Amino acid sequence: MKIEASGISLTLGAKPILRDIDIALSAGEMVGLIGPNGAGKTTLLRVLTDLVTPDFGEVRYDGLTAKTLGRKELARRIAFLAQGGAVHWSMRAEALVGLGRLPHRQPFAGENEADRAAITRAMTAADATAFADRTVETLSGGERMRVLLARALAVEAPILLADEPLAALDPLHQLEVMELLHRTAAGGTGVAVILHDLTLAARFCDRLILLDRGKLIADGSPGTVLSDANLGAVFGITAARGSEAGAPYLLPWRRLTSDQSRHDSP
Amino acid sequence: MTLAVQDRAGATTPKLARLVVILAVLMLTMMLVSMAVGYAPLDIEAALSDALAGRKTLPALVLVELRLPRALLGALVGFSLGLAGAAMQGLLRNPLAEPGILGISSAAAFGAVVVFYSGLSATMALALPLGGMAGAALATLLLYAFLGRGAGTMTLILAGVAINSFAGAMTALALNLAPNPYAALEIVFWLMGSLADRSLLHVWLVLPPMLLGWLLLLSTAPALDALTLGEDTAKSLGFDLTWLRARLIGGAALAVGSAVAVTGAIGFVGLVVPHLLRPLVGNRPGRLLLVSGFGGAILTLAADTALRLAPIRPELKLGVVTALIGAPFLFHLIHRLRREV
Numbered sequence: 001m002k003i004e005a006s007g008i009s010l011t012l013g014a015k016p017i018l019r020d021i022d023i024a025l026s027a028g029e030m031v032g033l034i035g036p037n038g039a040g041k042t043t044l045l046r047v048l049t050d051l052v053t054p055d056f057g058e059v060r061y062d063g064l065t066a067k068t069l070g071r072k073e074l075a076r077r078i079a080f081l082a083q084g085g086a087v088h089w090s091m092r093a094e095a096l097v098g099l100g101r102l103p104h105r106q107p108f109a110g111e112n113e114a115d116r117a118a119i120t121r122a123m124t125a126a127d128a129t130a131f132a133d134r135t136v137e138t139l140s141g142g143e144r145m146r147v148l149l150a151r152a153l154a155v156e157a158p159i160l161l162a163d164e165p166l167a168a169l170d171p172l173h174q175l176e177v178m179e180l181l182h183r184t185a186a187g188g189t190g191v192a193v194i195l196h197d198l199t200l201a202a203r204f205c206d207r208l209i210l211l212d213r214g215k216l217i218a219d220g221s222p223g224t225v226l227s228d229a230n231l232g233a234v235f236g237i238t239a240a241r242g243s244e245a246g247a248p249y250l251l252p253w254r255r256l257t258s259d260q261s262r263h264d265s266p
Numbered sequence: 267m268t269l270a271v272q273d274r275a276g277a278t279t280p281k282l283a284r285l286v287v288i289l290a291v292l293m294l295t296m297m298l299v300s301m302a303v304g305y306a307p308l309d310i311e312a313a314l315s316d317a318l319a320g321r322k323t324l325p326a327l328v329l330v331e332l333r334l335p336r337a338l339l340g341a342l343v344g345f346s347l348g349l350a351g352a353a354m355q356g357l358l359r360n361p362l363a364e365p366g367i368l369g370i371s372s373a374a375a376f377g378a379v380v381v382f383y384s385g386l387s388a389t390m391a392l393a394l395p396l397g398g399m400a401g402a403a404l405a406t407l408l409l410y411a412f413l414g415r416g417a418g419t420m421t422l423i424l425a426g427v428a429i430n431s432f433a434g435a436m437t438a439l440a441l442n443l444a445p446n447p448y449a450a451l452e453i454v455f456w457l458m459g460s461l462a463d464r465s466l467l468h469v470w471l472v473l474p475p476m477l478l479g480w481l482l483l484l485s486t487a488p489a490l491d492a493l494t495l496g497e498d499t500a501k502s503l504g505f506d507l508t509w510l511r512a513r514l515i516g517g518a519a520l521a522v523g524s525a526v527a528v529t530g531a532i533g534f535v536g537l538v539v540p541h542l543l544r545p546l547v548g549n550r551p552g553r554l555l556l557v558s559g560f561g562g563a564i565l566t567l568a569a570d571t572a573l574r575l576a577p578i579r580p581e582l583k584l585g586v587v588t589a590l591i592g593a594p595f596l597f598h599l600i601h602r603l604r605r606e607v
Contacts (some may be wrong), residue, residue, distance in 0.1 A: 049502050075504030082498045088359035089494050089549040099495060102488050103504045135549070151495070155503075 001077060001158035001190060002026045007057030008047055010040075017043045018054065019214040025192050027158055030185035032201040032222075033194045035211035036235055041194045042083060044211065045161050048192070049080045075103035079155035083163040083194075085148045087136045093147045094132040097123055100154030118154050126150035126180060142173035149180065160184060162193040166200070178204045198239070199249055202226055210234060223248070232256055282553055285546060289560035293341060296567035300337040301329065303571050308333070335466045340570045341563040342469070343461070343529050346476055346521035348562020349555055351536025352543075353483045356490035356551035357514050358419060361544075361599065365522045365536035368422060368515060369429025370405050374526035375457055376433040376440075377401020382453050383440045394456075395471055398527020405429050406519040413511055419497075422511060459530035459585025461570050472524040479520030480559065482513045487552030494551060532585045534592020535562050541599060 003025045010018040018040045025031055025048070033041045046052045048059060050066040058065060066074050079100070087096065100122065101115040111119075123129045128146045131139060139147065145165060152160060162181065166174045174197065182204050185191040195201040201208055202222040210218040210225050212234040218225040231239050231252075240253040302310055306328065313325035350365035358367070366372060381387045381397030412425050437457070444450035489510045492500035497507060525532070539561040540554055547553040566584070569591065573582040 046498065049498075051498050051501050071506060072504040075502060078502065080499060080502035082496055082502075084496075086496050087494060088496070089544075089551060091494065091549050095548060095550060096494070099492055099503065102492050105488060107485070107488075148495075 001062055003048055003059065003061055003078075003159060003190070004063075005044075005048060005057065005059045008044070008054045008059070009056040010043060010047065010052065010054045016214050018047070020057070021211075021214075021216045023209055023216065023219065025159065025190045027190045028185060028188050029206045030182055030191045030193070030204065032205035032208045033192060033211065034196070034198065034201050034208055034225075035217075038213070039211040040214040041211055042163055045080075045163050045192065045194060049078055049161055050074060051080075072103055076155065077157050078159045078161060079152040079157040081148060081152040081160070081162040081165055083167070085144060087144070087148075090135045090137040092132070093128060093134055093136060093139065094119065094123070096136060096147055097128070097150045097154050100151045103155060118156050119150075122150040122154035122156075125153055125183070127176070141168050142170065142176075145169060145173065145177065149177065153184065158188070159190045160192075162191070164194050164196065166195065166197060174200060198226060198231075199251055202250055203247065226250060282547065282557075286556060286560065289557060289564065293560050293563045293567070296564050296571070297337040297341055300340055300567045300571045301333040303574050304328070304333060305574070331465065332463075335464050335469055336461050336570070337567065338466075338469050339464050339472075339528065340461050340567040342472060342476055343525040343532065344535060344563035344566025345559040346479065346525045346562070347532065347535040347566065348539040349480060349483050349559035350518045350522045351562070352540035352551070352554045352558035353486060353490070353514055353518065354536070355540050356486070356493065356554070357511070358423065359493060361541050361603070362537070364534075365518060366430070366531075366533075368405070368409060368426035368518065369433065370402050370409075370515075370519050370523050371526045371531060372430045372433035372437070373405030374398040374402040374523045375531050376437050377404070378456065378527060378530070379437050379440050379453055382449070382456065383444070391465075391467060392471060395468060395524070395527040399475070399523055401433070402519045402523025402527065405433070406515055406523070409515050410512065413508060413515070416508070417511075419511065422515075455583065456530050457585075458583035459532040459588075460581075460583050461529055462581060464528060468528050472528050475520040475524045479517045479522075479524070482517030483521065484555055486510055486513055486517070487555055490555070491550060491552040530583075530585060532566065532588055534588045534596070535565055538592050538595050539565055 005024070006022045008018050008021040009016070021044065033044065035041055043052065047054050050059065061069055061074065061077060069077070097119050098111060098115070101111060101118060104115060123132060126146045126149045128143070128150045131143055131147070136144060136147065149165060152162065165177050169177065178200050181191050181193055205222060207220065208222050208225040209216065210230060217234055218230055226239070228238065231237055236256045237252050238254045238256065239250040241248065241250045243249065302308070308325055308328055310329070313329040316323045316326035317330050347365055354363040354365055354367055355361055375398065377400045378394050378398040381393050386393040386397070408429060409422060409425060412421060417425070441450050441453060444453065489500065489505040492503045492505050501507060540558040543557050543561050544554055547557055569587045570584055573584060573587045576582060
């Protein structure tokens with residue numbers, strides 16, 4: 001499974017959100033979408049999931065458009081994890097994970113053996129089996145995110161798109177979620193994830209896509225995308241760099257003053 | 267571990283089936299109780315055997331012409347209100363939503379009032395319910411027009427608020443301009459909602475639209491489950507939200523529109539029943555639908571039986587009784603929601 005988006009442009013009101021973006025996502029790779037607030041990351045992810053239609057450009061799934069594939073088929077191929085993780089009714093965690101099987105269901109039919117097996121696999125992978133019977137409101141932020149991730153995994157789609165799955169998680173759970181996404185990608189799923197933590201993005205992603213004010217600034221390996229020039233121009237920061245056990249890392253270190261940064265110039 | 271999970275998942279479906287069977291049996295029992303209770307003593311057994319044998323004795327006539335339509339309509343109307351209430355709460359993801367929230371009930375009531383006002387109701391027995399259904403259809407067309415322009419759920423609620431207040435104002439206008447106090451009083455009494463003095467003709471009139479409405483509403487179960495995770499996630503799970511809203515509006519209009527057209531406004535059933543039953547289905551909006559239908563039928567039949575047993579004459583209006591039960595419950599609900607926030 002491969003997603004290819006070409007020439008994507010989207011304007012909301014008078015504000016251009018995405019400007020002529022080309023990106024691709026293939027099976028088995030883990031891609032991080034990074035950029036400052038308002039760069040268009042969430043909108044791009046929603047375009048890739050066919051939740052919004054761009055004004056220009058098109059998205060193809062294995063060469064086919066969303067229309068040719070059909071709504072149900074697309075839902076079986078792309079799992080989408082929304083930002084914020086709102087759960088409106090306090091269901092049991094296991095029932096919530098079961099919602100990921102809805103694209104596979106026949107009308108008026110219940111869960112079958114295959115569905116139940118997929119739910120068990122997803123909950124095991126996300127380490128959420130322990131609270132299968134608890135209701136969502138009794139879970140902590142980290143447990144809740146694991147259940148929602150298990151929901152997305154239960155679709156067993158070849159592509160997983162996750163919007164800020166690390167928001168509001170403590171360091172331990174951040175690492176857990178990143179490891180889980182990395183394992184998922186290693187298992188052959190194409191994973192695209194929106195991240196704000198540049199350190200984790202650099203460490204766990206095979207490829208990074210840097211957006212700024214709706215434009216694609218860089219697309220490549222973490223080392224090339226997170227260059228000092230890009231960090232200064234897009235985020236207005238400098239980074240401290242080092243290495244741990246042979247792996248390089250970087251930490252956002254200092255904010256650039258306005259004359260050093262391109263950001264405040266029109 | 268795997269086994270335990272499978273056992274549990276396998277056990278949920280029979281549990282739901284058991285709940286549905288229990289509620290269905292309760293509903294049938296309430297229908298029998300409703301038929302047994304009345305102002306004149308009636309030997310149900312004798313009446314039933316007469317009616318089945320085709321003997322037009324007095325007990326048989328009372329049973330078939332008075333008691334049976336009342337029990338059947340109580341079940342049909344209650345089922346429609348409970349089911350539509352659960353569906354609206356699922357769509358809006360809000361336990362305070364009720365079947366009339368999109369303005370369909372008040373439009374149906376207004377349609378019936380127009381028939382009253384014009385005097386058409388005196389010329390034809392079914393003019394009143396037909397007028398009510400026309401009102402509901404009008405509101406539905408208006409909502410569909412909004413939907414066709416890509417309206418989201420919030421826009422639909424606002425349109426519902428507008429329809430509600432317009433239909434309410436027009437109803438008040440009809441009362442204001444009523445030719446004489448008796449005409450006004452007649453309208454007011456009808457608006458309070460009642461199952462009294464309806465015939466089998468009414469049952470046959472509402473049965474087809476209600477059944478179709480129920481099917482439409484029940485078909486939304488998986489989409490309502492998916493909506494638990496928000497609109498984006500529901501869409502990503504393959505559900506077309508415009509199509510979902512269209513089915514909910516159409517289903518509610520058919521089921522609730524015909525209910526209001528025949529019985530007048532019966533409030534609170536659609537609000538209270540889904541809320542009472544929600545814990546029994548693990549808060550799953552899809553499973554709540556059918557269960558709330560039966561619950562609504564039981565509550566409506568119970569209220570209608572209670573008002574005939576109560577030593578108050580003239581008979582209390584059904585809408586008054588359900589509101590008397592429902593309003594305190596609403597206070598309780600608001601109080602509890604406030605604590606949860």
